[in-house]
Amino acid sequence: MSTERTEIEKLGEFGLINHLTENFEIQNVSTVLSIGDDAAVIDHFGKQTVITTDLLIEGVHFDLMYTPLKHLGYKAVIVNLSDIYAMNAQPTQITMSIAFSNRFSLEALNEFYDGVHHACELYGVDLIGGDTSTSQKGFIISVTAIGEVSPDKYVKRSTAESGDLICVSGDLGGAFLGLTLMEREKQIFLENPQVQPTLENEDYIVGRLLRPEARKDILDILEQQEILPTSMMDVSDGLSSDVLHLCKQSNLGCRIYEDKIPIHEDTKAAAFKFGLDPTVCALNGGEDYELLFTMKQSDYDKITLQEEISVIGYMCDADEGTKIITKGKNVFDITAQGWNAFGNKA
Amino acid sequence: MSTERTEIEKLGEFGLINHLTENFEIQNVSTVLSIGDDAAVIDHFGKQTVITTDLLIEGVHFDLMYTPLKHLGYKAVIVNLSDIYAMNAQPTQITMSIAFSNRFSLEALNEFYDGVHHACELYGVDLIGGDTSTSQKGFIISVTAIGEVSPDKYVKRSTAESGDLICVSGDLGGAFLGLTLMEREKQIFLENPQVQPTLENEDYIVGRLLRPEARKDILDILEQQEILPTSMMDVSDGLSSDVLHLCKQSNLGCRIYEDKIPIHEDTKAAAFKFGLDPTVCALNGGEDYELLFTMKQSDYDKITLQEEISVIGYMCDADEGTKIITKGKNVFDITAQGWNAFGNKA
Numbered sequence: 001m002s003t004e005r006t007e008i009e010k011l012g013e014f015g016l017i018n019h020l021t022e023n024f025e026i027q028n029v030s031t032v033l034s035i036g037d038d039a040a041v042i043d044h045f046g047k048q049t050v051i052t053t054d055l056l057i058e059g060v061h062f063d064l065m066y067t068p069l070k071h072l073g074y075k076a077v078i079v080n081l082s083d084i085y086a087m088n089a090q091p092t093q094i095t096m097s098i099a100f101s102n103r104f105s106l107e108a109l110n111e112f113y114d115g116v117h118h119a120c121e122l123y124g125v126d127l128i129g130g131d132t133s134t135s136q137k138g139f140i141i142s143v144t145a146i147g148e149v150s151p152d153k154y155v156k157r158s159t160a161e162s163g164d165l166i167c168v169s170g171d172l173g174g175a176f177l178g179l180t181l182m183e184r185e186k187q188i189f190l191e192n193p194q195v196q197p198t199l200e201n202e203d204y205i206v207g208r209l210l211r212p213e214a215r216k217d218i219l220d221i222l223e224q225q226e227i228l229p230t231s232m233m234d235v236s237d238g239l240s241s242d243v244l245h246l247c248k249q250s251n252l253g254c255r256i257y258e259d260k261i262p263i264h265e266d267t268k269a270a271a272f273k274f275g276l277d278p279t280v281c282a283l284n285g286g287e288d289y290e291l292l293f294t295m296k297q298s299d300y301d302k303i304t305l306q307e308e309i310s311v312i313g314y315m316c317d318a319d320e321g322t323k324i325i326t327k328g329k330n331v332f333d334i335t336a337q338g339w340n341a342f343g344n345k346a
Numbered sequence: 347m348s349t350e351r352t353e354i355e356k357l358g359e360f361g362l363i364n365h366l367t368e369n370f371e372i373q374n375v376s377t378v379l380s381i382g383d384d385a386a387v388i389d390h391f392g393k394q395t396v397i398t399t400d401l402l403i404e405g406v407h408f409d410l411m412y413t414p415l416k417h418l419g420y421k422a423v424i425v426n427l428s429d430i431y432a433m434n435a436q437p438t439q440i441t442m443s444i445a446f447s448n449r450f451s452l453e454a455l456n457e458f459y460d461g462v463h464h465a466c467e468l469y470g471v472d473l474i475g476g477d478t479s480t481s482q483k484g485f486i487i488s489v490t491a492i493g494e495v496s497p498d499k500y501v502k503r504s505t506a507e508s509g510d511l512i513c514v515s516g517d518l519g520g521a522f523l524g525l526t527l528m529e530r531e532k533q534i535f536l537e538n539p540q541v542q543p544t545l546e547n548e549d550y551i552v553g554r555l556l557r558p559e560a561r562k563d564i565l566d567i568l569e570q571q572e573i574l575p576t577s578m579m580d581v582s583d584g585l586s587s588d589v590l591h592l593c594k595q596s597n598l599g600c601r602i603y604e605d606k607i608p609i610h611e612d613t614k615a616a617a618f619k620f621g622l623d624p625t626v627c628a629l630n631g632g633e634d635y636e637l638l639f640t641m642k643q644s645d646y647d648k649i650t651l652q653e654e655i656s657v658i659g660y661m662c663d664a665d666e667g668t669k670i671i672t673k674g675k676n677v678f679d680i681t682a683q684g685w686n687a688f689g690n691k692a
Contacts, residue, residue, distance in 0.1 A: 032394060033502065036595070038432035038579050039398035039493070041500050048378060049395050052385035053475055053490055055443035059482045086384035097401035097488060129399055136405045142443060142488035144399055147385070154387050156379065233384050249382070 006106035016132055019106075020113045024120060024127045028092045030148065031126040040128035042093055042146065050147040050154065052083035058138035065189075066182040069108055071210045072141075073115025079236070080145035081123055081214040082289040086234040087156075088219060089149035093128045094120070097142040099135035123216065153228070155293070160231035160250035164294040166313040167229075167303070169218045171262040172239055173278055176285020177270040178202075178209030184274075204266035212289045218308065225302040229293035240283040241336040242292050244322055246315075250294075253320040256313035256334065259327050283324075283334075352452035362478055365452075366459045370466060370473045374438045376494065377472045386474035388439055388492065396493040396500065398429035404484035411535075412528040415454055417556045418487075419461025425582070426491035427469055427560040428635040432580040433502075434565060435495035437469060443477035445486040469562060499574070501639070506577035506596035510640035512659040513575075513649070515564045517608040518585055519624060522631020523616040524548075524555030530620075550612035558635045564654065571648040578639035586629040587682040588638050590668055592661075596640075599666040602659035602680065605673050629670075629680075 011019055021035055033041035042049070056076055058064060064072075077094060084091040096116060100109070120127055125145070181202055188195050199206060215234075222229065231250055235242050239261065247254050263278045271278040294315055295303075303309045322334045357365055367381050379387035388395070402422055404410060410418075423440060430437040442462060446455070466473055471491070527548055534541050561580075568575065577596055581588050585607065593600050609624050617624040640661055641649075649655045668680045 033500065037503050038429040039396045039435070039491075041394050041396050041433065041435075041495070043394045043497065044390075046392070048387050048389045049492075050385045050387050051439070051441060051475060051490070051492065053441040053443055053477060053488070055445055055477045055479060055486065055488050057445050057479060057481050057486065060445070060480050083384040087387065089385070089387075093397070095397060095399040095490060097399055099401055099403050099406070099486075129397060131399060131401045133401060133403060134406050135403050137483045140401065140403065140445075140486055142399070142401050144397070144441060144490040145385075146395075146397065149387070151389065154379065157383050 004107050008104070008106050008109070011106070013132060017130070020109060021127060024117060026126050027124050028126050030092050031128055034126060034128045035130070040093070040095070042128070044092070044148040047148040048151050048154065050084055050087050050089040050149055051144065052080055053142065053144040054080050056141040058140070063186070064139065065186050067210060069111040070115035073112040074119045075210065075212060076141045076143050077116055077119035077123070077125070078212050078214045079289065080143045081119070081125065082234045082236070084145050084147035085214055085216060085219055086232050086291060087147070087149065087154045088229065088232060089147035089154055090219075091123060091125045091145050091147040093126045093146040095129040095144045096127055097131035099133045099140040101135050101137060104139070123214065155229050155232040157231050157233050157246055158249040160246055160252055160294040160315050162252055162315055162317050163297060164230050164315045165297055165300060165311050166243065166254060166256065166292070166294055166315060167309050167311050168235065168239070168262065168292050169215050169290045169308055170288070171264040171267065172235065172288050172290060173263055173271070173282035173285050174205045174208030174267045175212065175287040176281050177267055177274070178205040178207070179287070180274055180276070181205060181270065182209065201266070202270065204264060205270050209287065212287065214289060215291045218291050221306055221309070227295055227299045227302055229295050232291060232293035235288045235290045235292050236286055238284045238286045239292070240334050244334060244336050246292065246294065247318070247322050250315065251318055253316045253318050254313055254322050254334070255316060256324045258324055260310060260312040262310040350453050354450070354452050354455070357452070359478060362455075363476070366455060367473060370463060372472050373470050374472050376438050377474055380472060380474045381476070386439070386441070388474070390438070390494040393494040394497050394500065396430055396433050396435040396495055397490065398426055399488065399490040400426050402487040404486065409532070410485065411532050413556060415457040416461040419458040420465045421556070421558060422487045422489050423462055423465035423469070423471070424558050424560050425635060426489045427465070427471065428580045428582070430491050430493035431560055431562060431565055432578050432637060433493070433495065433500045434575065434578060435493035435500055437471045437491050437493040439472045439474045439492040440466070441475040441490045442473055443488040445479045445481035447481050447483060450485065469560065501575050501578040503577050503579050503592055504595040506592055506598055506640040506661050508598055508661055508663050509643060510576050510661045511643055511646060511657050512589065512600060512602065512661060513639050513641060513655050513657050514581065514585070514608065515561050515637045515654055516634070517610040517613065518581065518634050518636060519609055519617070519628035519631050520551045520554030520613045521558065521633040522627050523613055523620070524551035524553070525633070526620055526622070527551060527616065528555065547612070548616065550610060551616050555633065558633065560635060561637045564637050567652055567655070571645075573641055573645045573648055575639035575641050578637060581634045581636045581638050582632055584630045584632045585638070586680050590680060590682050592638065592640065593664070593668050596661065597664055599662045599664050600659055600668050600680070601662060602670045604670055606656060606658040608656040
């Protein structure tokens with residue numbers, strides 16, 4: 001962060017919005033009218049519009065002690081785009097509202113919006129509106145993402161069928177281990193501010209926490225391979241919790257194979273360092289923002305060469321239960337122990 | 347509010363969302379997919395989509411000491427619908443995200459959602475998504491409203507022309523006097539909790555503050571009379587500030603006549619009681635959520651019988667300035683002294 005400090009009052013609300021958004025250029029023809037009026041206007045030219053929204057609160061969803069504001073701005077966009085991709089849709093616009101206490105300087109907000117801008121550019125989405133205000137405490141972020149999809153090509157959570165293969169993109173558990181590491185370093189720092197953090201060889205898991213990506217590339221692969229998933233969602237609460245959502249909403253059971261769950265070598269190494277089981281981290285850790293989807297068995301041959309997609313199990317009838325088969329061939333019920341904003345286990 | 351208290355943890359996040367939204371019925375055919383997936387899907391069938399969003403923070407935008415939660419839920423929807431109407435569009439869907447500290451019970455959230463539900467029913471909009479989480483302090487509300495408009499029928503702020511008439515719906519200043527009254531009663535209560543509030547004959551101004559309406563009816567009148575405003579916005583920051591927005595964005599000046607500004611008798615009475623000038627309250631008080639628009643002079647005859655629309659002045663060239671002509675025929679520059687979340691004057 002810059003060491004300069006400009007007080008935000010100098011700009012006023014409209015001056016601030018103009019300043020923060022002046023270098024955002026419109027990238028989509030569907031963006032008919034953008035920032036500066038009562039509302040924005042979009043035209044998806046015969047496509048259906050997809051909408052999702054998230055509210056992120058300092059101290060609940062993020063910790064500014066170890067989250068650079070630029071990364072936070074980037075991630076606030078990504079987590080919403082991930083929900084749009086999880087509908088098999090393409091994100092096209094976002095609105096971004098923020099509230100902040102007077103400890104924030106203009107330079108700090110610039111950092112945040114740099115991250116927002118970077119995400120918008122990389123994913124080709126337009127910032128079309130929002131709101132800025134003061135808060136009594138902490139930094140508050142509300143993002144709404146808008147996307148488009150050809151009529152009836154969107155993919156719900158409730159349409160998997162018995163026998164469908166369960167697939168997941170990328171690898172799981174990294175963000176949770178990144179969080180575990182940062183929380184540990186924070187405690188060490190709070191107890192002894194002289195100690196510098198030891199983050200060598202932890203780039204991967206720290207990156208998974210602070211700079212996640214949304215899996216646009218997986219939609220491209222699915223389209224190239226002419227695969228329409230039978231159900232899909234993003235992995236934000238942890239694989240256990242999210243697989244159970246697919247099962248519940250599709251009124252099915254499932255079998256997951258522990259040895260098929262993709263876990264990065266660096267995630268495994270970090271888990272061992274902390275004395276944690278990597279599989280448990282993948283099942284119960286959240287914030288991976290990978291895509292979890294089901295597809296017909298007949299599509300299996302189309303993805304065998306896709307390194308970014310793992311088949312981890314299959315859907316079955318509801319009365320067969322929701323179970324995981326361990327490497328030792330033991331069978332356990334899958335229980336949702338995912339991250340939950342209320343602190344209890346759903 | 348009910349005297350029962352149910353702890354929210356018992357439900358979990360998904361249980362809570364299900365509980366709060368279970369009696370919301372879909373009213374629009376454009377709502378293709380609603381709450382319960384990664385995102386919602388809407389299909390405006392060849393119309394353009396209009397989007398607006400607001401972030402409301404306890405202690406900044408509302409005070410729960412005198413704002414019943416049911417009214418707050420209602421108003422949180424209304425202020426966003428008002429922005430959609432101000433585009434000459436019809437609202438069709440909203441998303442609603444809330445964050446709350448553990449001092450909130452399930453009964454309190456039910457009250458809030460009762461108000462949200464009432465607004466949705468009355469204005470025919472569907473709640474299609476949102477987010478709930480905890481906050482470290484206070485109640486936080488983020489609403490995004492989505493509407494539809496026939497292609498190119500939306501009305502911007504920047505398209506007024508010199509000579510156009512400036513019109514405003516309803517009457518102004520009431521919400522500001524309602525706020526002044528409630529703040530006074532709050533101070534009296536804090537100093538002496540035994541004193542009961544004296545709100546007799548103050549129904550109108552208190553209602554303007556706590557239960558505003560969005561002016562859907564004005565759009566109906568304009569359509570019936572075949573008037574397409576040349577520019578439009580809603581009056582949320584105060585008439586002065588908002589007229590200046592129209593002028594600045596349309597690159598024009600204006601003349602406003604003090605004696606034409608519509609002020610309710612009860613608003614005038616309250617202003618005199620507080621020793622305030624009613625015109626100043628109308629110019630600088632915010633939150634009236636009336637529609638401010640310009641129209642061609644040739645449309646004047648169409649609205650002479652419309653009691654809910656007042657012509658208050660006209661647009662002129664930018665070099666003639668932005669001025670108000672008082673009842674005493676004095677001419678003053680209009681200055682923006684509207685409500686501003688940053689506490690300074692823009």
